[in-house]
Amino acid sequence: MILFFLSSALFLGWSLGANDAANVFGTAVATRMVRFRTAAIFCGIFVVLGAVISGAGTTDTLGQLGAVNALGGSFMVALAAALAVLWMTKAGLPVSVSQAIVGAILGWNVFTGSQTDLDSLIKIVSTWVVCPLLAAIFAAVFYLAARRIITRWPVHLLELDAMTRTGLIVAGAFGAYALGANNIANVMGVFVPAFAVRSIDIAGLFTVDSVQLLFLVGGLAIAIGVLSYSRRVMMTVGKGLFRLTPVTALVVVMAEAIVLFLFSSQSLESWLLTHGLPTIPLVPVSSSQAVIGAVIGIAVVKGGRGVRYSVLGKVVGGWAATPAIAAVLAFLGLFFLQNVFGLNVARPMPFRLSEAVLERVSAEGLASLSLEELKGKSFENARAFRVALVNETDLDGADMSLVMEFALSDSFVIVPELIDEFEPSLLTVGQTDALRSLEWRSFSHEWQLRERLAEETAEWALLPDDRENHQHNKAVRYRLRHVYDTFRVPSAEQGR
Amino acid sequence: MTRIFAKTKLLESQIDEYLNDTSQVGLLFLEAIKDYLEGRLEEFESRRQQVGELENHADELRRDIKRQLYAETLIPESRGDVLGILENTDEVINAAKVTLTQVSAEHPDIPDELDADFIELTDYGNRAVQELVMGIRAFFRTAAVTDFVHKVSFWEKEADTVAERLRRRIFAMDEELACKIHRGSFVRHIDTVADQAEDVSERLSISAIKRSI
Structure with missing residues (x-):
């Protein structure tokens, strides 16, 4: 059954591969600097690596926006997003899976009467403006720098060609890694709360937790999308909006890769935090927006001639339409699932x-x-x-x-056997002991359990939300969520 | 990665070699015409032969460069331009070779008083070729070809002026018309070298604009 539910996410992953991921190498392939096959292989490999190794960063933000807490709901949210994406692709518009999934989650929130976290929503929607803008700025700066360097240090046309080619592959691989890390949450994020936390031991060599396994499967779906269907989109992205030269193609890929990286790197976030610098929200952004921002950035620096504004207008219109379509589709789909098929699309949250x-x-x-x-x-x-x-x-x-x-009412019982099943690396000794001291106790609110745990040990305590405590609180919240999911007593309705 | 850069280096050196050949053809052309006018026919024939060999060598190089550019899909954006420039440059080499072959076969009778003008005409053709070669080399590095293109055009006009003067002098002579027409045809042939160089340089300036990032 789980596999059936996951199928919609795999569909979404496939369309993300065919569209969003195509953007990364689009300019490289369209300018004929990198062969499609080479691009597709590099893209596929690095998307999977990015998803599995650094995918967790942006999941939290989506989780906060609306915790889709039943598999049926997750299924429909992913399916609605995938259909919206497919629709937009048919219309020939660069697709943003990020926007589709946000729209679909909002549709779920409306249907189930759940609360939409406005802070998270604003955070995400503001990146829809910031992301292309940032990509445009990066691209403009890189372009000017590249032009200066090439004028000052003349390089033979053929050497420049070889360097650009190498640069495209390196930057493209980096971009694909960042895309995997940043966008895997779009594909699999809604399934994270619905999956139990169990680690899987692979031949005794290393262990992956269920989230990583989930991301691996999603990453593979994206890779298949890239290999099977991204060629046409690559050509559109690279040639449709503005004619690019190989060097500008490289500039676009670099700007896009850096923007995706900024929005998904947890290590960068903690580095910025420790150096007292403002952080960048870890939010799933759209590679389409980054690419188009970067292309426009270059076009503006070049004097703004040659941009097809009609294409640009359609693209931006598509960005606005995608979340709306996804929201409506999710709402209608959830209605069908619940009322026609009798599926449980949301855990009741009385x-x-x-x-x-x-x-x-x-x-x-x-x-x-x-x-x-x-x-x-x-x-x-x-x-x-x-x-x-x-x-x-x-x-x-x-x-x-x-x-x-x-x-918010809930029901938790601290069952001793479940404590044993916890991944040892997930909790500290103190945190585990705190759980043990509460064996067989029951709680009817999340905060009761949380505060009781904090009384046992400071390791469970949430500190005031400021810069210094950011990482600590994030880690504690992440573990608390696993504790809630593990010890929650399913309501009668859930078993349906 | 190193494979890409090694191939690039090889191709670069082949293009350089091709341009060396072109430059040498220009120099040999001038020397050969001087030899002919000054009656050193053996030296003339030897230089003519050298030009023929250089033309063959340049042809082989050009074919190989073309094959590599397409097989390895190198410089996709400038490939057409680069090949166009190299092929048109071949026309310059051809013009020199054909002129020398005709001189060798037809033995035109040039009176001594016209020698200086013929040498001047050939010299301007050679200068146009040398500037063109430098312009093409610059194209591959900086795309700053304007100065060279300008000089090619300058020498071509100088050559035209001399050619016109020569033709007027030839036809003002009290000789048989057939002889005058024969001499006139050599003026036209020698002048073709500068004309061809100018054609390539015009193409070069367009390609340079496209080359800028």
Whole structure:
């Protein structure tokens, strides 16, 4: 059954390979500097490596946007995104899987009445502007530098050709790696919360966790997409918008690769953090946007002549249409899955203002009479609860989110056998001991479990969200999510 | 990787060799005409033979360069231009060779008073060829070919002026018309070398614009 659900993600991976990944080597192949076969092989290998080795960075952001928490939902979200992508490809527009998947997750959120994390949404949508802009700036700077270098240090045409060729392959491989790392979350991200955490031992040599295995499979699907169907897109990207020379093709690939890398490198993020510099959000961005930004950047520096603005307009229109189409498709698809096939597309996330919740809320200084009136009431989903909060209370946005976080009902039992199944490398000794001390205890809210664990050891404690604690909190949240997923007691409805 | 760069080096040296051949043909052409006009027929024939050998060698080089450029899909953007330039340069070599062959076969009777003008005409043709060769070398490195193209054009015009003067002088002579027409045809043949060089240089300037990144 899991394999069936994954099939839509593999379909999405394939279309990402056929479209987004084609962008990386598109200019190289279109200028005939690199053979299609060479490009496809390099691209395939490095996409898989990037996905498996550094894929985790951007998954968190998608996870925050909306935690698609049932396989049926994940299936439909991926399928809707893949169909939107396919549709756009048929229309001849460079596709952005990133936008499709965001649209599809929003569709899921609306359908299930889940809350959309506005911060994450803004973070992602702003990169849709920042990413092409950044690529354009990089490309313009690289182009000017390349022109200066070539004028100042004359290189023989043939040597320049050989260097450009080598540069294209190196930069393209780097770009493919960054694309794999950055975009694998688009393909497999929605399946991460739905998969249990188990490590797999490969011939006793090394272990991969389930996420890496998931990313490996997704990476392979992308690679197959590149090998089987990306040729036409490569030609379109490299020639459709603006005529590129081999050197400018290299500039485009370099600018794109760097932008993808910036948005997906966890090591860069921690380096920036330790040096007190502003960080770049780890968000899945679109290679189409990066490439088109880079091409336009060069065109502007060259005086803006020769750009086909009609093509550009269509492309940008496609970027706006993709998430909308994906959202609608996801909504309709989820409706069908749930009502026609009786599939479970979301784990219920009821809200309940119990005594304990009210106590906890007042500890935060948020006690209000109006909240007391909702005491003991249950709400089916986030939307219903939010409507009640808006109508019955005078809480503002931030406080409301806090109340919602505390009121989210769940059910956890710390089963000792499940502690044993934890991957030893995932938790510290102190964290494992803290879990053991809570054996057979049950909790009805995530925060109860979290705070109880933090009482046992500071290693489970979330520190104030500032730059210094960023990495610590990120690691703790990642582990907490695995703890929630492991010890959650499935509701009756879930077993359906 | 090293394979790519090794091949590039080989091809580079072949193109250099081809341009050396072209330059040498220009120099030999001038010396051969001088030899003929000054009655050193043995030396003339030896130089004519050398030009023939250089032409064959250049042809082989050009074919090999063409084969490599296409087989290895090198310089995809400039390949057509480069081959066009090399092929047109071949026409310059041909013009020199054909002229010398005709001189050898037809033994035109050039009176001594025209020697200086004939040598001047040939010299300008040679200068145009030398500037063209330098221009092509520059094309491969910097794409800054304007100065060379300008000089080729200058020497071609100088050659035209001398050719016209020569023709007027020839036809003003009190000789048989057949003889005058025969001498006139050699003026035209020698002048072709500069004309061909100018044709290539024009193509070169267009290719240089396309070459800029």
